[in-house]
Amino acid sequence: MATRLEKDTLGTVEVPAEAYYGAQTARAAANFHISGLRPHPALVWGTLVIKKCAAKANMATGRLDEKIGAAIVQAAEESLAGKFAGHFVVDPFQAGAGTSHNMNVNEVLANRANELLGGALGAYDRVHPNDHVNMAQSTNDVFPTAMRLSALHMLFLLHQELETLCDALHAKGTEFDRILKSGRTHLQDAVPIRLGQEFEAYAAAMEKNLAGLERCRPNLCELGLGGTAVGTGLNAEARYIDLVIEEIGRETSLPVYRAANMVETTQNMDPFVTLSSALKGLAINLVRIANDLRLLSSGPRTGFNEINLPALQPGSSIMPGKVNPVMAEVTDMVAFQVIGADTTVTLAAQAGQLELNVMMPVIAFNILFSMEIIRNSVKQFTESCIKGITANETRCNSNLEASVGLATVLAPYVGYAAAAEVAKESMQSGQSIKEIIIARKILSPEKLAEILDPYPLTNPGVPGKRQ
Numbered sequence: 001m002a003t004r005l006e007k008d009t010l011g012t013v014e015v016p017a018e019a020y021y022g023a024q025t026a027r028a029a030a031n032f033h034i035s036g037l038r039p040h041p042a043l044v045w046g047t048l049v050i051k052k053c054a055a056k057a058n059m060a061t062g063r064l065d066e067k068i069g070a071a072i073v074q075a076a077e078e079s080l081a082g083k084f085a086g087h088f089v090v091d092p093f094q095a096g097a098g099t100s101h102n103m104n105v106n107e108v109l110a111n112r113a114n115e116l117l118g119g120a121l122g123a124y125d126r127v128h129p130n131d132h133v134n135m136a137q138s139t140n141d142v143f144p145t146a147m148r149l150s151a152l153h154m155l156f157l158l159h160q161e162l163e164t165l166c167d168a169l170h171a172k173g174t175e176f177d178r179i180l181k182s183g184r185t186h187l188q189d190a191v192p193i194r195l196g197q198e199f200e201a202y203a204a205a206m207e208k209n210l211a212g213l214e215r216c217r218p219n220l221c222e223l224g225l226g227g228t229a230v231g232t233g234l235n236a237e238a239r240y241i242d243l244v245i246e247e248i249g250r251e252t253s254l255p256v257y258r259a260a261n262m263v264e265t266t267q268n269m270d271p272f273v274t275l276s277s278a279l280k281g282l283a284i285n286l287v288r289i290a291n292d293l294r295l296l297s298s299g300p301r302t303g304f305n306e307i308n309l310p311a312l313q314p315g316s317s318i319m320p321g322k323v324n325p326v327m328a329e330v331t332d333m334v335a336f337q338v339i340g341a342d343t344t345v346t347l348a349a350q351a352g353q354l355e356l357n358v359m360m361p362v363i364a365f366n367i368l369f370s371m372e373i374i375r376n377s378v379k380q381f382t383e384s385c386i387k388g389i390t391a392n393e394t395r396c397n398s399n400l401e402a403s404v405g406l407a408t409v410l411a412p413y414v415g416y417a418a419a420a421e422v423a424k425e426s427m428q429s430g431q432s433i434k435e436i437i438i439a440r441k442i443l444s445p446e447k448l449a450e451i452l453d454p455y456p457l458t459n460p461g462v463p464g465k466r467q
């Protein structure tokens with residue numbers, strides 16, 4: 001591969017001849033050969049937005065030459081359009097609080113801006129990565145700001161998918177509203193419930209998770225850009241700080257605002273702890289729902305078999321005709337990953353020392369990766385699983401008829417102990433609760449029909465004694 005030689009403060013470095021990145025990126029790529037991954041596109045987007053807005057703000061204060069500033073803005077716009085996507089190459093697992101990522105972006109923009117002004121790659125004689133592209137900035141304010149912007153962007157995408165999931169669950173709630181079945185607690189027969197009520201509860205849970213994620217938004221909108229190295233703003237003019245935040249708001253249409261205390265926003269990872277925790281909450285509820293669906297669809301002959309999940313692929317390489325609940329299973333696995341990532345975020349967030357948290361890169365990686373996979377999995381779960389669920393009404397009804405949980409309905413009439421006797425007899429004899437009540441003449445058939453009218457049993461009240 002053809003290379004060019006570039007100099008940085010440590011010496012000379014070989015850089016691929018066609019690369020828009022430079023010496024510091026090449027060093028970082030060699031130093032951090034860890035995951036084989038590249039930065040999340042949202043993080044690159046967030047950083048490019050910052051660079052573009054910083055160039056504009058620096059031009060507005062008169063600090064940055066207009067020709068150089070315009071070239072940086074154009075380079076940033078081209079990069080935002082995806083032109084140099086292959087040149088952001090530093091592994092997400094990198095040391096230095098994200099300096100390598102910041103320098104990667106600085107170098108790509110400097111090289112492209114240099115080229116636009118008639119210079120050669122690697123020359124930096126017209127536009128310099130540190131002096132011009134990184135003007136009035138430090139990694140320590142750029143990287144946490146890019147993390148916030150990228151998280152807000154991913155939150156927007158996740159929000160859309162969660163809304164679609166909630167709609168799909170509500171639709172199933174309505175579709176299954178008349179289907180009565182046995183409730184189960186401790187995995188044992190309990191009082192009746194409607195299948196639709198189960199799906200409405202899932203929708204309500206997802207809505208709460210969505211609201212929890214949305215509560216993270218205001219903190220993510222608080223930007224410490226302008227704080228530079230330790231949040232005190234050394235080398236950034238006061239007017240620049242206001243202008244750059246305004247520019248970011250215009251560029252992204254996000255309701256961002258200047259941090260009240262930039263020292264705090266530089267060192268503290270709290271918004272990401274809260275966001276990660278909200279993602280964990282969502283993951284936990286997704287597991288719960290997916291596992292219920294696995295249980296309710298178990299069988300088809302030897303399990304609950306109360307619902308059918310769409311058949312998406314043959315399940316077994318050896319057992320013909322077997323179809324597995326693959327979408328629910330993959331939802332579980334994604335959720336486990338997100339729950340695990342929260343532990344990493346927690347450990348990294350508490351590892352901040354004094355003015356900086358150098359573990360930011362691993363926080364950024366885990367937050368963005370979690371949001372990426374959970375969003376994709378919610379979308380797939382909704383489209384390929386939830387929307388196609390059908391109910392086995394006959395099975396739901398026969399399970400309800402057989403359920404020992406129906407004895408609960410008797411308790412207000414005959415007392416707990418006598419109702420328990422009926423339940424016990426039902427278990428021993430195999431007769432249904434109804435059959436025993438009639439055989440033992442505990443209630444008249446008319447009264448029994450009244451109190452065992454199934455639909456009202458699934459709403460608040462004492463059966464047969466409606467207020």
Ligand SMILES: O=C(O)C[C@H](O)C(=O)O
Binds near residue numbers: 098229356
């Ligand atoms: O890269 C910078 O701007 C600062 C760096 O993260 C440091 O604090 O050493």
